[in-house]
Amino acid sequence: MIGNGQRGALLFLVRRLSAALPVLLGVAIFTFVLMRVLPGDPAIFFASGPAAGEEEIRELRAKMGLDRSIPEQLWIYFKDLASGNLGMSLTTGRPVVADIAERLPASLELALFALVIALAIALPLGVAAALSPGSILDHAVRMICTAGVSLPTFVTGLILIYVFYYLLGVAPDPTGRLNIFLIAPPSRTGFLLVDTLIAGDFATFMAALHQLALPSATMSIYVLAPIARMTRASMLAVLSSDFVRTAVAMGLGRGTVIVVYAFRNAVIPVLTTVGVVFSSMLGANVLVEKVFSWPGVGSYALDALLGSDYAPVQGFVLLMAIIFVAVNFLIDTLYSLADPRVTVE
């Protein structure tokens, strides 16, 4: 039986992955073609000074491989992809794989941390609002959510910087992951909070945590709304259902009813929302990265896009697609944990 279960899980994994492959392939081709169709010739853009003549531009174009036909370029791109080579970035002068490997942990650390904060605040708020709909508390939660979602992240970021760094002086200067005068621990995981603990460097851990506070607060304020609203709506639906009424009628404790019976059943749509929110936090929060000089993948991709630097944009989009697939897979798995009736197929 156990062997069967394992084989089933493996089969499921293979099936999921093979279903994801065409999607990734499509994304890769689409981005590749789109970048080349967009106006703006990187060879011209990167040729500069008195050596920007026609001949030099042609040579630069040949060096970048842009003198070939698009299908030919695509073929070369896929050959490179197969060997794990995402190409070279012109703006940073380094391989895209190296750039992403360095910057992804920064983005992940920020997004995960912000997500944890957001969940810790949004779930209780959502549940509380659902328990007394129409009350002052419910309205307060709605107001907080509306304010959070309607303030663009860079505005929230700049306000937080102004108040906590500039006026009060309690936050460290908003320049990246670690105070510039501190020495970073040897990079093992790329997650600064983890690396400092591995190195046993408590002071640097605290400094990194300090540095993380404002950007993650900015991000979590923005994503508070979808999570809290979804929790409230889903809880409301569940609370008015028959089995909850039965549970209350049977004299079960209020805590047991809310947490075990209602919340567990209400959590599935919340999980879906969290999945979407997390993916968007990772990729779309360029503005937070810019405002806090956070060396993440979002600002990297934006700079590349503005500079007509093809390889990093392609690499970034592919990475986001992979993460999206992975997050969806994870969320599906969590469904069955939350509700044993759901089986992942």
Added chain:
Amino acid sequence: MKTGRTACAMVARHIVLAAIGGLVALAGFSNAFAQTRAETLRVVTGASINTLDASMSAATRESYGISWNVYDRLATWETRKLGAGEVFDFNRMKGELAESWEVSADGRVITFRLRKDAVFHDGTPVTTEDVKWSLDRVLAQKGPAGQMATGSLTRPEQFEIVDRHTLRVTMERADRLALPNLGVVFPVIINSKLARSKAAPDDPWATKWLAENAAASGAYAVESWKPGEHIVLRRFDGWKGGPLPYFRRIIVQHVPEAATRKTLVEKGDADLATDLNPNDVMELERGGRVKVVSVPQINGFSFVAFNSRVPPYDNVKVRQALSYALPYSDMFKGAVFSRGVPLYGRKDSLPIRPEYPTPYPYETNLVKAKHLLAEAGHPNGFATTFSFNVTSASVAEPMAVLIKESLAKIGVQVEIQKLPDAQMATMVTEKKLPFFAESSFAWLPSPDYFFRIYYRGDWRWNFGSYSNAEFEKQIEEARWERDAKRYDQLVVSMVEAAFRDVPMMPLWQPAVDAVMAKEISGFTYWFHRQVDYRQLKRAR
């Protein structure tokens, strides 16, 4: 239960110990911090450093700045006072790695004598072998070679080793820009022994290694570099190229958001920024917590360009008409807050001096503009687009609105077009934009060099798509002219043609606003528009 509790207690004790350790470490850190902070300069910039090798294609300007401070060249420029700051003095060069040089009577041969005591950061003495290898390397890179060619430096055979400390540079014809070209960003002197040991058969000039490592003799050595985040420079106390700089450490940090850079400088956590938004600079200046040094960028200009090859701009009268219809003083006030040097409104009565960029004899005169437009056959005006790129939007956007408003008064309907930088560059190069705003900087502020770059040829820098055989003949003649008087005559004649034909209408020389902590002094504007840390000081 019992074991569980003991484990808990142990963990708690560990946490307390770690916390105490952390606090002690923090205290020690802040002591050391106070001592070194005064001798550390923390600079914040909007763009990042993408290579340590300035001759790599796509190297950012910030990378040029690092190369400038980390490497030495044979010669460099003296500085002079201008306004509140200092600028490089293009007419006076001095030795950096070269102790002295002589130019032969016919101007074709320059003989350099190296400083005998100069060493690279690893202690290896600097010899002509390094100089020869480095200069040959510059010629082997396409982009930098194009720059060197503007000074007739094209073939490795031109650089000859005479002895360990003497190098001869020979040209076919005397070229006024040969020596200046040896002082620009590219011809840095590299530790050839070290670099060669890192070369590969398919990479004889060690471009891969030098992009990530420096093999230099300059005033600062690279202590650490995290691409896209920050670079830390340490003073090289064995530097012989000039007086020992004040700052022991330089931290250059990439802070993409201008508002964040402003806050950092204002708060005193960062010492210097040169790329803040103009309105932030005004606010900081009023606030009085920091010092703002504003210096005109003497080797550049902001202008509007007309595509003089397509109608209606192929008619010189249309170009003149529009040049009389631009709202100059409104733009100067509204777009750059009157910071910089105006290049319009020159009085006709003044004699024309042999210099460029120089103020043009145009000012806002709508009557004259209408008249010229009617003469050109457009009494009711026409419709056109006006383009600028996203990066320059903070200046170009208000400019565009003012232009639209002013040109409407003579019947010219303007549609404003904001383009991503790469797209704008492509369209400018392909001569597809009729009317647009740009700023450009030429490293060598020599009039004939400006005309060579901006007033001829089928390339991006000929923004006005100017084509005039007579003018081109004069450019060529001026380049080789050794008689100063005749050279001046030629320049004046070309300036007159530029006034008359206006393929581009210069607006102003923008100023660089260096915002710094009050006690910092010595800011100098350089042709590469980056900060020279060697001249900065903190007065206590």
